[in-house]
Amino acid sequence: MSSQKLLLENAHIEGIRYYDVYRKNGGYRSVEKALKMAPDEVVEEVKKSGLRGRGGAGFPTGMKWSFIAKPEGVPRHLVCNADESEPGTFKDRYLMEFLPHLLIEGLIVSSYALGSNVTYIYIRGEYAWIPDILEQAIAEAKANGFLGKNILNSGFDCEIYVQRGAGAYICGEETALIESLEGKRGNPRIKPPFPAVKGAWDRPTVVNNVETLAAVVPIINIGGEEYAKIGVGRSTGTKLISACGNINKPGVYEIDMTISVEEFIYSDEWCGGIKSGKRLKACIPGGSSVPILPANLLLKTAKGESRIMNYESLSDGGFATGTMMGSGGFIVLDEDQCVVKHTYTLARFYRHESCGQCSPCREGTGWMEKLLLRLDQGQGKLSDIDLLWDIQSKIEGNTICPLGDAAAWPVAAAIRHFRDEFEWHITNAAEAQTRNYGLAHYADPLPVSEPVAV
Amino acid sequence: MADEIKQEPPANFKVTIDNVTLDVPPGTTILQAARLIGGDVTPPAMCFYTPLKGSGGKCRTCLVEVSKGSEKDPRPMPKLVASCRTTVMDGMEVKSITSERVINARNSVVEFLLINHPLDCPVCDQAGECHLQDLSYEHGKAGTRYEFKRRTFKKHNLGKYIQLHMTRCILCYRCVFTADQLTNKRQHGVLDRGDHAEIATYIEKSLDNQFIGNVIDVCPVGALTDKTFRFKNRVWFTKPVDAHRDCPNCCGKVTLWERGNEVLRVTARKDQWGEILPAEDGKTGWICNECRFEKKDINDWVIEGPMKVARHSVIGANHYEVLDRPKETISAVMGGRAPKLLMDIHSISEVNDPGVDLSKIPGPATGAVFNREKVIEEKKD
Structure with missing residues (x-):
C-alpha cells in the first residue's frame, strides 16, 4: 500500500529546486488561487483541513491563525520556524534543501491569510548551506512576481527574509525564536502575552513550523475538505517522518497517518526493518523529547490494538503506556543499544541547551546529567533512580518554556519502562561496563488487562 | 457627563x-x-x-x-x-x-537553587541580608541530596567599586535589567547558557556609569558586593539609619550603615520586600555612585533617624529579646532529657551586666563602650 504524497510528490524531479522546473510542475498554483480568495477564506480553508502544527505540539493551525490580534495600523508578522534542532528530526532540512519553493509558496499564501507583509524564515545556524538555497528561491520568486509589491495585481505586498540563528536549540521555542529574531539573547518570554498578541517587536506574530507552512500549499490546491479526508480522525493530511537509528533505510518519508508502526519499521517501502537482522528494542517516535517506548508497547497499545502512526494512536494510554507524535523524528534502537547510555546522551543535550533562565531547568538538567553519567559508568546507587525520578517530576511543569518538560520526559519514560536495565547497571556494575543488557523482556507481548467486572 | x-x-x-x-x-x-x-x-x-x-x-x-x-x-x-x-x-x-x-x-525550587550555591554563609558578605538565606531557612532541608562538585567561577572586578562572584549567583537577571534600564550604555548581560551561564560585562569592560552601583542593591545574594564595604563588618553589627544629602545626580535619600560614628556603607532605601523605595518627591529611589561609594563621612549626611526594618534578615529581628528561649530544643538535643538547671546568664553573672540590653547600646558593643556605659550610669547615680 502506497501512501498518498502531497509534499514530496515532486521531490524526485531533477531541478525541482529551481523556479522554472517547480513552476512547470504545478508550482505557485496555490498562490494564484489564494490571492483571488479573501484572507479569511484562506484561514477557513486551513481550519477545515484540520491541519495540526507539525513542529511537535500538534496544535490546530487554523485555530492558531484565528487567534492573531488585528489592531489597527500595527503590522503583523508570520515567522517560519526552521530552527529544527530536535535530535532525530531532519524533515524540514530535507524539505528546504530539495523543495525550497514549496516552503516559499506556502509562506506567501500564509502571509496573505494572516496579513503579514514582512515574513521571516528563522533557520538554525547549523544548516549553513540552506539559507543560500532559500535566498535563491526567494530571489527567483520575486523575479517572477510572486513576491514584492502588488503580487499578481492583488494589491498584496510581501517580502520574505531569511534570518540565521546562532546554534541554540532553545531558539526553536517560539518566544525565544522571536527574541533571537529581534537580535537579543534567545531566552523564552514569559507567557502571556502570547505571540499572537505581542510577538516580534511587540506586534502580533504567528510562528509556524516549516512543514506546517508547506502543507498549506496542498490544502489550498485540493481544498481543506479534501485534505481532511486523508488520514484518520483528527490526524488529517500527511506527515513527514524522519526515520533514523538502527534501521536499514533511514530517511525522510511522507506517510498519511493510517499505517501501523510495525509496518513503518518493517516494510521495505519505509524503514526496511532493523539493520543486520537484529531485533527491535525501543523507539522514540517523535524526536528526542517524547517518551521512549519499549518494543512491546510501541507496536501494540496497552489495549492490545495495533499502534498507528498518528497523533491519537501514538499518545494512546497517556505517558503511562503511550508516547507522542512530536515532530516526527523517529529514532529506532535495536537490541544492542543501552538505554542508560542513551538517556544520558539526551540528558547531556538538554543540559547543554537549557537557556539557564529559570531555576528548575538550569539546575535540574545538570543534576540529572551527572546522575546518569554516574549510572552509566557503573558508579551509581539504587537510590539514584528514585532521585532521578524525583528531579524530573520537579522540573516538569514548573518551568517557563517546554524545554524543562522536554528534558524531564525522556528520563521519566526511560525509568518507567526500563527500570530493570537501570537496576542491572547498578547491581551488575562491572558487567555493565563490558556488555549490554540486551533485549531482555522488552519485546515480550504484554497481557491485555480485561475490563474489571464490578 | x-x-x-x-x-x-x-x-x-x-x-x-x-x-x-x-x-x-x-x-x-x-x-x-x-x-x-x-x-x-x-x-x-x-x-x-x-x-x-x-x-x-x-x-x-x-x-x-x-x-x-x-x-x-x-x-x-x-x-x-x-x-x-x-x-x-x-x-x-x-x-x-x-x-x-x-x-x-x-x-x-529552593533545592535546585541551593545545589550549586556555596553554602558558606559564615564567610559570605551578604549573610544576614541574603534573600536566599531567608528562603532556605523557610523552605530548605537541612541535608542535601546533591553529591557532586559544585559549580565555581573566578571572581571578577566590575570596575573599581563592584565585585562579582558568579559562584553565588542565582541568575535572577535583576542586575541585567538594572544595567539595562538605569544606564545609557548596556554592558552588563549574560554570557553562555544553562548552568554555565554567567553575568558578565561584555569582555571584561568595567562599568563606569553613575548609577551602576544599584546592581549591588538589587542582588538578592552575595554575587554583587560593594568593594568599599566588603568584609569590613557583618551587617547585623551595623546600625542602619536613614539620611539624605543634596545630590545633583540622584534623589540623595539613602540608608547609612554605621558603626559608631563611622559610615561603613551607603545603600538605597528599601521596603520590607527588599525593593528600592521611591523617593517622596516622585523621583526614583536609585542612588548614584557618588553617594554610594564616595560619601563615607558622617558630616556629608543629614541623619533622619533609624531605619525601620521588617521581615527580611536577622537585622529585621534586631531586638533579640523578642525571641523565644528554645527550651524544647534543649531537651531535643539532649535525647529527651531535661536540663538539670536552666540558668539565665544574667542572674548568675556580673560579667554581662543584666542592667544593659545589648541591642540598645548605641554604636558598637565593644568592651570599651560597655565600660563607658557603666561609667555614665554610675555618674548619674
Whole structure:
C-alpha cells in the first residue's frame, strides 16, 4: 500500500529546486488561487483541513491563525520556524534543501491569510548551506512576481527574509525564536502575552513550523475538505517522518497517518526493518523529547490494538503506556543499544541547551546529567533512580518554556519502562561496563488487562 | 457627563488568596495582591523586582496554584503559575500555602537553587541580608541530596567599586535589567547558557556609569558586593539609619550603615520586600555612585533617624529579646532529657551586666563602650 504524497510528490524531479522546473510542475498554483480568495477564506480553508502544527505540539493551525490580534495600523508578522534542532528530526532540512519553493509558496499564501507583509524564515545556524538555497528561491520568486509589491495585481505586498540563528536549540521555542529574531539573547518570554498578541517587536506574530507552512500549499490546491479526508480522525493530511537509528533505510518519508508502526519499521517501502537482522528494542517516535517506548508497547497499545502512526494512536494510554507524535523524528534502537547510555546522551543535550533562565531547568538538567553519567559508568546507587525520578517530576511543569518538560520526559519514560536495565547497571556494575543488557523482556507481548467486572 | 463616567477606571477585581478575599485594581499581579495580605501567604520572590520592568518569572519560587481562573472562566489553570507575572482576574481564586503542590514546588525550587550555591554563609558578605538565606531557612532541608562538585567561577572586578562572584549567583537577571534600564550604555548581560551561564560585562569592560552601583542593591545574594564595604563588618553589627544629602545626580535619600560614628556603607532605601523605595518627591529611589561609594563621612549626611526594618534578615529581628528561649530544643538535643538547671546568664553573672540590653547600646558593643556605659550610669547615680 502506497501512501498518498502531497509534499514530496515532486521531490524526485531533477531541478525541482529551481523556479522554472517547480513552476512547470504545478508550482505557485496555490498562490494564484489564494490571492483571488479573501484572507479569511484562506484561514477557513486551513481550519477545515484540520491541519495540526507539525513542529511537535500538534496544535490546530487554523485555530492558531484565528487567534492573531488585528489592531489597527500595527503590522503583523508570520515567522517560519526552521530552527529544527530536535535530535532525530531532519524533515524540514530535507524539505528546504530539495523543495525550497514549496516552503516559499506556502509562506506567501500564509502571509496573505494572516496579513503579514514582512515574513521571516528563522533557520538554525547549523544548516549553513540552506539559507543560500532559500535566498535563491526567494530571489527567483520575486523575479517572477510572486513576491514584492502588488503580487499578481492583488494589491498584496510581501517580502520574505531569511534570518540565521546562532546554534541554540532553545531558539526553536517560539518566544525565544522571536527574541533571537529581534537580535537579543534567545531566552523564552514569559507567557502571556502570547505571540499572537505581542510577538516580534511587540506586534502580533504567528510562528509556524516549516512543514506546517508547506502543507498549506496542498490544502489550498485540493481544498481543506479534501485534505481532511486523508488520514484518520483528527490526524488529517500527511506527515513527514524522519526515520533514523538502527534501521536499514533511514530517511525522510511522507506517510498519511493510517499505517501501523510495525509496518513503518518493517516494510521495505519505509524503514526496511532493523539493520543486520537484529531485533527491535525501543523507539522514540517523535524526536528526542517524547517518551521512549519499549518494543512491546510501541507496536501494540496497552489495549492490545495495533499502534498507528498518528497523533491519537501514538499518545494512546497517556505517558503511562503511550508516547507522542512530536515532530516526527523517529529514532529506532535495536537490541544492542543501552538505554542508560542513551538517556544520558539526551540528558547531556538538554543540559547543554537549557537557556539557564529559570531555576528548575538550569539546575535540574545538570543534576540529572551527572546522575546518569554516574549510572552509566557503573558508579551509581539504587537510590539514584528514585532521585532521578524525583528531579524530573520537579522540573516538569514548573518551568517557563517546554524545554524543562522536554528534558524531564525522556528520563521519566526511560525509568518507567526500563527500570530493570537501570537496576542491572547498578547491581551488575562491572558487567555493565563490558556488555549490554540486551533485549531482555522488552519485546515480550504484554497481557491485555480485561475490563474489571464490578 | 455620561462620557466622563465611561472614562472612569474599571471596577476593582475581587481576588481570593488562601481564603482571604480582597479588592485590587485591574493589572495587579497575584504577588502584589498577596503582599497586601502579607505574612505567610505572600510567596517568596527572588527575581521579581517591582521597579525593574520585565523582571520576574525566572526563579519560580513564587509559583502559586490558580484553582479558579476568574468569574467568567472558572476553569483552574493546569500548571502552577509565577505569581509575579500573572495578573489577577475578577473572581480569581489562588492557593499559596494552602496547596500542597505549591509547597512541594517551592521546596524543590529552593533545592535546585541551593545545589550549586556555596553554602558558606559564615564567610559570605551578604549573610544576614541574603534573600536566599531567608528562603532556605523557610523552605530548605537541612541535608542535601546533591553529591557532586559544585559549580565555581573566578571572581571578577566590575570596575573599581563592584565585585562579582558568579559562584553565588542565582541568575535572577535583576542586575541585567538594572544595567539595562538605569544606564545609557548596556554592558552588563549574560554570557553562555544553562548552568554555565554567567553575568558578565561584555569582555571584561568595567562599568563606569553613575548609577551602576544599584546592581549591588538589587542582588538578592552575595554575587554583587560593594568593594568599599566588603568584609569590613557583618551587617547585623551595623546600625542602619536613614539620611539624605543634596545630590545633583540622584534623589540623595539613602540608608547609612554605621558603626559608631563611622559610615561603613551607603545603600538605597528599601521596603520590607527588599525593593528600592521611591523617593517622596516622585523621583526614583536609585542612588548614584557618588553617594554610594564616595560619601563615607558622617558630616556629608543629614541623619533622619533609624531605619525601620521588617521581615527580611536577622537585622529585621534586631531586638533579640523578642525571641523565644528554645527550651524544647534543649531537651531535643539532649535525647529527651531535661536540663538539670536552666540558668539565665544574667542572674548568675556580673560579667554581662543584666542592667544593659545589648541591642540598645548605641554604636558598637565593644568592651570599651560597655565600660563607658557603666561609667555614665554610675555618674548619674
